[in-house]
Amino acid sequence: MRIVKLDEASRKNILADLLRRDPNQYGTYADTVQTIIDTVKRDRDKAVFAYTREFDHVEINASNIRVTEQEIEEAIKEVKPELLEVMKKSLKNIREFHEKQRQYSWFDSKPNGTILGQKVTALESAGVYVPGGKAAYPSSVLMNIIPAKVAGVDRIVMVTPPGKDGKVNPVTLTAARLAGVAEVYKVGGAQAIAALAFGTESIPRVDKIVGPGNIFVALAKKAVYGHVSIDSIAGPSEILVLADESANPRFVAADLLSQAEHDELASSILVTTSMELAQKVSEEAERFTSQLSRSDIIRKSLDQYGYILVAESMKEAIETVNEIAPEHLEIVTRNPFEDMTKIRHAGAIFIGEYSSEPLGDYFAGPNHVLPTNGTARFFSALSVDDFIKKSSIVYYSKEALHEVHQDVEAFANAEYLTAHANSVKVRFEEEES
Amino acid sequence: MRIVKLDEASRKNILADLLRRDPNQYGTYADTVQTIIDTVKRDRDKAVFAYTREFDHVEINASNIRVTEQEIEEAIKEVKPELLEVMKKSLKNIREFHEKQRQYSWFDSKPNGTILGQKVTALESAGVYVPGGKAAYPSSVLMNIIPAKVAGVDRIVMVTPPGKDGKVNPVTLTAARLAGVAEVYKVGGAQAIAALAFGTESIPRVDKIVGPGNIFVALAKKAVYGHVSIDSIAGPSEILVLADESANPRFVAADLLSQAEHDELASSILVTTSMELAQKVSEEAERFTSQLSRSDIIRKSLDQYGYILVAESMKEAIETVNEIAPEHLEIVTRNPFEDMTKIRHAGAIFIGEYSSEPLGDYFAGPNHVLPTNGTARFFSALSVDDFIKKSSIVYYSKEALHEVHQDVEAFANAEYLTAHANSVKVRFEEEES
Numbered sequence: 001m002r003i004v005k006l007d008e009a010s011r012k013n014i015l016a017d018l019l020r021r022d023p024n025q026y027g028t029y030a031d032t033v034q035t036i037i038d039t040v041k042r043d044r045d046k047a048v049f050a051y052t053r054e055f056d057h058v059e060i061n062a063s064n065i066r067v068t069e070q071e072i073e074e075a076i077k078e079v080k081p082e083l084l085e086v087m088k089k090s091l092k093n094i095r096e097f098h099e100k101q102r103q104y105s106w107f108d109s110k111p112n113g114t115i116l117g118q119k120v121t122a123l124e125s126a127g128v129y130v131p132g133g134k135a136a137y138p139s140s141v142l143m144n145i146i147p148a149k150v151a152g153v154d155r156i157v158m159v160t161p162p163g164k165d166g167k168v169n170p171v172t173l174t175a176a177r178l179a180g181v182a183e184v185y186k187v188g189g190a191q192a193i194a195a196l197a198f199g200t201e202s203i204p205r206v207d208k209i210v211g212p213g214n215i216f217v218a219l220a221k222k223a224v225y226g227h228v229s230i231d232s233i234a235g236p237s238e239i240l241v242l243a244d245e246s247a248n249p250r251f252v253a254a255d256l257l258s259q260a261e262h263d264e265l266a267s268s269i270l271v272t273t274s275m276e277l278a279q280k281v282s283e284e285a286e287r288f289t290s291q292l293s294r295s296d297i298i299r300k301s302l303d304q305y306g307y308i309l310v311a312e313s314m315k316e317a318i319e320t321v322n323e324i325a326p327e328h329l330e331i332v333t334r335n336p337f338e339d340m341t342k343i344r345h346a347g348a349i350f351i352g353e354y355s356s357e358p359l360g361d362y363f364a365g366p367n368h369v370l371p372t373n374g375t376a377r378f379f380s381a382l383s384v385d386d387f388i389k390k391s392s393i394v395y396y397s398k399e400a401l402h403e404v405h406q407d408v409e410a411f412a413n414a415e416y417l418t419a420h421a422n423s424v425k426v427r428f429e430e431e432e433s
Numbered sequence: 434m435r436i437v438k439l440d441e442a443s444r445k446n447i448l449a450d451l452l453r454r455d456p457n458q459y460g461t462y463a464d465t466v467q468t469i470i471d472t473v474k475r476d477r478d479k480a481v482f483a484y485t486r487e488f489d490h491v492e493i494n495a496s497n498i499r500v501t502e503q504e505i506e507e508a509i510k511e512v513k514p515e516l517l518e519v520m521k522k523s524l525k526n527i528r529e530f531h532e533k534q535r536q537y538s539w540f541d542s543k544p545n546g547t548i549l550g551q552k553v554t555a556l557e558s559a560g561v562y563v564p565g566g567k568a569a570y571p572s573s574v575l576m577n578i579i580p581a582k583v584a585g586v587d588r589i590v591m592v593t594p595p596g597k598d599g600k601v602n603p604v605t606l607t608a609a610r611l612a613g614v615a616e617v618y619k620v621g622g623a624q625a626i627a628a629l630a631f632g633t634e635s636i637p638r639v640d641k642i643v644g645p646g647n648i649f650v651a652l653a654k655k656a657v658y659g660h661v662s663i664d665s666i667a668g669p670s671e672i673l674v675l676a677d678e679s680a681n682p683r684f685v686a687a688d689l690l691s692q693a694e695h696d697e698l699a700s701s702i703l704v705t706t707s708m709e710l711a712q713k714v715s716e717e718a719e720r721f722t723s724q725l726s727r728s729d730i731i732r733k734s735l736d737q738y739g740y741i742l743v744a745e746s747m748k749e750a751i752e753t754v755n756e757i758a759p760e761h762l763e764i765v766t767r768n769p770f771e772d773m774t775k776i777r778h779a780g781a782i783f784i785g786e787y788s789s790e791p792l793g794d795y796f797a798g799p800n801h802v803l804p805t806n807g808t809a810r811f812f813s814a815l816s817v818d819d820f821i822k823k824s825s826i827v828y829y830s831k832e833a834l835h836e837v838h839q840d841v842e843a844f845a846n847a848e849y850l851t852a853h854a855n856s857v858k859v860r861f862e863e864e865e866s
Contacts, residue, residue, distance in 0.1 A: 346824050350828075358850075363840060364829065391814075
C-alpha cells in the first residue's frame with residue numbers, strides 16, 4: 001500500500017479521489033432507468049416479466065413470480081446446519097440491538113388545557129431489495145429485514161433476481177424466513193424497484209424501499225424517492241483505521257484488506273501518527289494479499305483507493321477522519337474511547353484492537369447498512385428509525401386558544417393569510433360582536 | 434363545496450385526483466434544473482450571479498451577495514413592534530416543543546467486555562431555503578431554522594431570492610435573526626440549491642438543505658439528494674377535517690378555507706358521517722369565501738380539490754383518512770382522542786374544536802413543515818431528527834471476541850469473504866498454531 005505524508009494538498013487530492021466513486025455521478029444510466037420505471041408503471045406485470053426475460057434470461061409469470069412455501073422449505077434444507085446455527089445467533093444479536101432503538105409516542109400537557117405531542121407509528125409496508133448473482137449475502141438480508149420487523153411494519157416483501165435456473169439462492173431465502181419474511185418475489189434490477197414503488201398485479205406497492213443493489217437499482221431508488229421513501233443510496237464500501245504506534249500492524253492490515261475484498265471500488269485507509277506502523281502495515285498487507293482468495297480484487301482496490309496516511313499529530317489525524325467521514329472507522333490507539341469523543345462523522349465506530357470490523361458486518365448487532373462516500377456527515381446506519389414516522393399532536397382547550405387567539409390572528413394577518421386568521425377569529429366571534 | 438357519498442369508486446377517483454398534484458410528476462423541468470445545477474457546480478459564483486440576473490433581474494456580486502449586519506438591523510426597525518412580539522412568543526413555543534425531540538447517545542455494556550451503542554451528533558452545517566416573492570412567511574423561517582438550532586448545528590445559512598430592489602424582505606430577515614441565523618445570501622431558485630450542495634466562492638457547501646420553494650427548487654433538491662441530505666419534497670398544502678354531527682359547521686368551514694387560500698392546488702376535504710353537517714359546512718364555506726380577501730384562490734382550490742365526503746360509518750370515515758394520509762388532520766368528533774388512536778397516517782393531528790389548524794401553522798409549537806400528498810405514510814414533520822445523525826459504537830474485549838470468533842469466521846466464509854474471516858482469525862492465530 002502506498003504511504004503518503006498528510007498535508008493540505010494530499011488531503012485534498014485523496015478526498016477528491018474518494019468522491020470519484022460517488023454513485024450519484026453515474027448519470028449516464030439515468031435515462032435507461034427512467035424508461036424502465038415509466039414502462040413498469042404503465043404496463044405493470046407485463047413489463048416486469050419482459051425485463052426479467054431481457055436482463056435475467058428467465059421466464060417468470062404471474063403464477064411463478066412469488067416464491068412458494070415449498071421452495072422456502074426446500075431452501076432451508078439445503079443450508080448447512082452449522083451456518084443455520086450461526087445465522088440464528090447473529091439474528092438474536094441484531095434483534096437485541098435494534099430493539100433498543102425503539103422510539104415511543106409522548107405528550108406534554110399543561111393545566112390550561114393544552115396537549116402537545118408526537119405519535120409514533122410504524123410504516124405499513126416495506127420492500128427489501130436483495131441482490132442476486134453468484135454469491136449470497138444472508139447477513140445483508142438479516143440487516144435489512146430486522147429493523148423493519150422491530151419497528152412493527154405489517155407487510156415486508158422481498159425482491160431478488162432469480163438465477164438462470166429460475167430459483168432464488170437458498171441461503172437468501174433461509175435468512176429471509178429466519179428474519180420473518182415469507183413474501184418473496186423473483187424480480188431484480190430497476191424493474192423490481194419500480195414494481196415496489198408503483199405496484200403491479202403481482203407485486204404490492206410499498207411505503208419504503210431498502211437494500212443494496214447495482215447502479216441500476218441505486219438510480220431507480222433515487223428516481224422513485226419522494227413517491228416512496230428509500231434508505232440512503234449505498235456506494236462502495238470503506239474502512240478507515242485510525243492508529244498510533246501502539247497498534248498491532250498485523251491486525252490493522254487484515255482489517256484493511258477485509259473491506260478491500262468487497263469491490264475494486266472499495267476504499268481502505270490507514271491514518272496513523274507512526275511512520276513505523278505505516279511501513280509494517282504496508283508489509284503485512286502485501287503478505288496477506290498473496291494468501292487470500294480474492295487477491296485480484298484486493299490488489300485493484302488497494303492500488304486505486306488504498307492509502308496509508310501519516311499525520312504529524314493525533315489532532316491532524318482525527319481532522320482527516322472527520323473530513324473523510326468513513327463508513328467504518330476503527331480506532332486502535334492508546335486511548336480509543338477518548339479519541340472516539342472527537343469523531344464527529346463516521347457510520348460505525350469500532351473501538352480497540354479486538355473490535356474487528358467484520359465482527360460488525362456479521363455478528364455484533366448494530367446494522368451493517370451504513371452511509372458511504374462521505375455521507376456519514378448527514379446519514380445514519382439503517383435502523384428502526386427508518387421504519388417509523390411521527391405525527392404531531394395538538395390539543396388546545398377553548399380557554400387555551402382564547403388566551404392566544406389574538407396573537408395567532410396577528411401573525412396570520414402579517415402574512416396576508418386572512419382565512420387563516422378567520423379560522424381562529426370565528427371561534428370567538430360571539431364575544432366580539 | 435361539492436358533496437360526495439363515499440363508496441369504493443368515489444374514494445379511488447378522489448385519491449387519483451389528489452395525486453395529480455404530486456410535485457414528482459413535473460418532470461418536464463428536470464432537464465432545465467439539471468443544467469442549472471451542472472453550471473453552478475462548474476462555474477460557481479459566476480453562474481450564480483448570471484442566473485440571478487436572468488431570473489431575478491438583479492445584479493449581485495461577491496461583495497453584495499451576503500446580507501450585511503447593517504441590512505439586518507435596518508430590517509428589524511421596519512417590522513411593527515406588535516408583530517415582533519408575536520414572533521417572539523411563537524419562537525418560544527416552537528423552541529420548547531422541539532427541545533423535547535432531542536435524542537441522546539446511549540450504550541449498553543455486558544460484563545464479558547462488550548459495549549454497543551449509538552452516538553448522536555448534530556450536522557455541522559445546514560442550508561435553509563426561504564422563498565421570495567411579494568409575501569413574506571416569517572413563520573416558515575422560524576419553523577425551518579429552530580429544529581436545526583435545537584439540534585446544535587454549528588453553521589446555518591439561509592438563502593432567499595432578492596427582490597427587484599436587491600433587498601431581502603425585512604420580516605424574513607427579522608425572523609432569521611430572531612431564530613439565530615445571521616448568514617443570509619441573496620440567491621434563490623435552483624441556483625441557490627446547487628450553490629448550497631456544491632459550494633461556491635461566496636456560498637458554503639452544507640450537509641443538508643431544507644425549506645419550501647417552487648417547482649424548480651423542489652426538483653433541484655431532489656437532484657442533489659444523496660450528495661447532500663434534504664427534507665422531504667413539499668407539495669401543495671392539504672387539510673382534512675374528520676367530523677361527526679357534533680361538530681360546529683362554521684368552525685369546520687373556516688378551517689377548510691384556511692388551507693384553500695394557500696394555493697389553487699391546495700386541497701381541503703371534510704370527511705363526515707353526517708349529511709346534515711355536510712350541507713351546513715358547504716353553505717358556511719360559500720358564505721365565508723365571498724368575505725375573504727383571497728376568495729379567487731379559495732374558489733379555484735375548492736372547485737378543483739375541495740370535497741365534502743359523506744361516510745356510512747366512522748369506521749369507513751377513518752379508513753378514508755388513512756388512505757388519504759393528509760398533511761393536516763382535524764378531528765372534531767364526540768371522542769376525538771379515541772378516534773386519534775385509529776389514525777395511522779397524518780402529518781399533524783389537531784384534536785377537538787378549538788385546535789384550529791392555523792394555531793399549528795403559527796403558534797402552538799410543533800413544526801408546520803409537514804409531509805404532503807400522501808407521504809405522511811412514510812415521512813414525518815421537520816424535526817430535530819432531521820439535523821442529527823447516529824454513529825454505531827462497537828467495542829469487544831479480547832475475551833468477548835474469543836467467545837464468538839469461530840461463528841464470525843464461519844459466517845464470513847459462507848459468504849466467500851475470506852479476508853473478512855481472516856481479520857478475526859488473525860487475532861487468535863497464536864493459539865491455533
